[in-house]
Amino acid sequence: MISDRAIERLRAAAAWPALDQRYEITGTAGHGGMGTVYIARDHVLDRDVAVKVLDVADVNGSRAARLRREAGILARLDHPGIVPVHDAGMLEDGRAFYVMKLVKGRRLDEVIAERRPLADRLTLFNRILDAMAFAHAHDIVHRDLKPENVMVGGFGEVYVMDWGVAQDGAADGEQTIVGTPGFMPPEQEHGGGVDRRADIFALGALLELLVNEDPSAALRAIATKARHADPDARYQSVEALSADLARFRNQDPVDAYQESSSERVIRLYRRYELPTLLLLAYVVMRLALLAWRGI
Amino acid sequence: MSFPATRLSVVERTRSGDAATRRLALAAIIDGYWKPAYKYLRLKWSLDPEAAADLTQEFFTSTLEKDVIGRYDPARSRFRTYLRLCLDGFASNARKAEGRLKRGGGVHVVPLDFETAEGEMASHEPAVSADVDELFYREWVRELLERSVADLKRHADTAGRPVMFEVFARYDLMEDGAERPTYTAIAAALNLTAATVTNHLAAMRKEFRKIVLERLRELTSSDEEWEAEAAKLFGKPSR
Numbered sequence: 001m002i003s004d005r006a007i008e009r010l011r012a013a014a015a016w017p018a019l020d021q022r023y024e025i026t027g028t029a030g031h032g033g034m035g036t037v038y039i040a041r042d043h044v045l046d047r048d049v050a051v052k053v054l055d056v057a058d059v060n061g062s063r064a065a066r067l068r069r070e071a072g073i074l075a076r077l078d079h080p081g082i083v084p085v086h087d088a089g090m091l092e093d094g095r096a097f098y099v100m101k102l103v104k105g106r107r108l109d110e111v112i113a114e115r116r117p118l119a120d121r122l123t124l125f126n127r128i129l130d131a132m133a134f135a136h137a138h139d140i141v142h143r144d145l146k147p148e149n150v151m152v153g154g155f156g157e158v159y160v161m162d163w164g165v166a167q168d169g170a171a172d173g174e175q176t177i178v179g180t181p182g183f184m185p186p187e188q189e190h191g192g193g194v195d196r197r198a199d200i201f202a203l204g205a206l207l208e209l210l211v212n213e214d215p216s217a218a219l220r221a222i223a224t225k226a227r228h229a230d231p232d233a234r235y236q237s238v239e240a241l242s243a244d245l246a247r248f249r250n251q252d253p254v255d256a257y258q259e260s261s262s263e264r265v266i267r268l269y270r271r272y273e274l275p276t277l278l279l280l281a282y283v284v285m286r287l288a289l290l291a292w293r294g295i
Numbered sequence: 296m297s298f299p300a301t302r303l304s305v306v307e308r309t310r311s312g313d314a315a316t317r318r319l320a321l322a323a324i325i326d327g328y329w330k331p332a333y334k335y336l337r338l339k340w341s342l343d344p345e346a347a348a349d350l351t352q353e354f355f356t357s358t359l360e361k362d363v364i365g366r367y368d369p370a371r372s373r374f375r376t377y378l379r380l381c382l383d384g385f386a387s388n389a390r391k392a393e394g395r396l397k398r399g400g401g402v403h404v405v406p407l408d409f410e411t412a413e414g415e416m417a418s419h420e421p422a423v424s425a426d427v428d429e430l431f432y433r434e435w436v437r438e439l440l441e442r443s444v445a446d447l448k449r450h451a452d453t454a455g456r457p458v459m460f461e462v463f464a465r466y467d468l469m470e471d472g473a474e475r476p477t478y479t480a481i482a483a484a485l486n487l488t489a490a491t492v493t494n495h496l497a498a499m500r501k502e503f504r505k506i507v508l509e510r511l512r513e514l515t516s517s518d519e520e521w522e523a524e525a526a527k528l529f530g531k532p533s534r
């Protein structure tokens with residue numbers, strides 16, 4: 001009888017994709033809902049690539065169509081924050097595949113666990129915002145944005161991955177429920193039509209994770225507004241979210257939060273910390289001088 | 296060609312008007328399912344070999360007599376889950392009828408090689424999973440892959456290329472704990488070039504996948520179920 005471990009080896013052997021001689025499979029990068037991502041050597045361009053291959057050639061061709069659609073979306077979204085696609089095709093056994101850049105790095109959830117400084121985390125988030133704004137400008141809604149679908153490279157570069165359930169164009173009536181609980185808005189959970197504001201909800205959930213331990217009420221309010229249950233109450237575009245976040249970084253008042261007088265004083269002090277300190281030092285010195293002369 | 300062409304599933308063939316087709320389809324189902332059923336009874340129901348063998352025989356006899364397969368509704372579950380649930384019900388009823396599980400006496404209408412099945416279990420004692428469906432599934436996959444490996448060997452032998460199977464066996468079927476050999480090591484051992492080893496391995500894996508998918512046809516009730524089972528089999532590893 002073959003052992004449990006042999007079963008796994010045989011399953012992998014049967015799933016192994018017979019690509020042409022250009023690509024030599026060297027390992028497995030991960031498994032998704034409908035396919036496996038392999039690491040391969042591209043012998044023509046002498047570089048490592050990632051190859052996403054369907055686990056099975058489906059009877060009605062819907063999985064193949066989805067994979068091809070995903071590759072097409074990636075090809076359209078030529079942006080530094082979105083993984084580029086190099087090639088696409090069909091195996092002899094009918095499984096669709098596409099070849100993309102092999103992203104070397106770690107998933108955002110692993111990076112979050114590192115507790116990097118807030119400024120670093122916000123820089124990463126801004127790069128995600130840039131990629132998503134670009135996708136939305138091309139009428140693409142990701143629909144499954146979550147930490148596991150964002151890769152962070154060694155130089156802090158960010159790649160938004162896994163566009164397999166992305167919506168291309170306007171929603172068309174009732175839809176299949178796709179997405180991940182906690183990162184998908186109520187309208188998506190209920191299978192209704194979604195628009196780019198569904199991604200803004202997911203961005204809010206990502207921001208909440210990224211700034212989880214930061215005490216700033218304004219920053220938390222930005223995340224809360226982005227992931228509001230009512231799409232009309234969220235930021236209406238990635239640019240609006242990005243602008244409010246920029247205001248926070250510049251220590252300007254943000255749209256998402258009504259600050260109190262004391263908070264305003266503290267914020268202004270932080271924003272003008274150096275001039276305020278210089279002014280205070282000047283006043284102290286003048287007073288000291290006056291006092292010395294008085295003596 | 297992408298996938299095996301749509302054709303009547305094995306379950307549909309059990310409803311055929313032609314007696315020979317019906318008989319062959321039922322034989323195919325029993326052939327593919329008896330060993331997982333036997334091992335499931337041994338592990339999940341903690342039956343001794345004799346009781347498990349008797350109950351397996353009785354279950355498939357009863358399945359034929361009472362047209363259990365004819366009552367299968369694909370809208371409610373996968374075929375393998377349906378058979379497993381039927382088996383659970385059958386074992387439960389048998390346990391209630393005191394003594395039936397302890398003593399043989401069932402009419403053995405289907406020749407099943409329980410000694411082999413028992414020997415297999417002794418050589419690789421499978422871990423008992425808490426998830427009963429997973430337990431049955433694992434034995435079902437084991438049987439499917441084992442038979443597919445045998446088919447692959449037969450295919451290579453028939454083609455007069457046993458060395459191709461030898462390459463596959465050395466690379467994909469090595470012993471647990473053994474380090475996977477390199478292509479160069481296999482090439483040296485079999486007096487081949489490394490390029491030949493990669494070509495043989497690629498050809499054998501392709502053929503193996505084809506055989507597994509064909510065998511899977513005999514174990515599922517529809518194209519949709521076949522596709523779902525294939526996706527589960529080739530998708531994310533279970534552990």
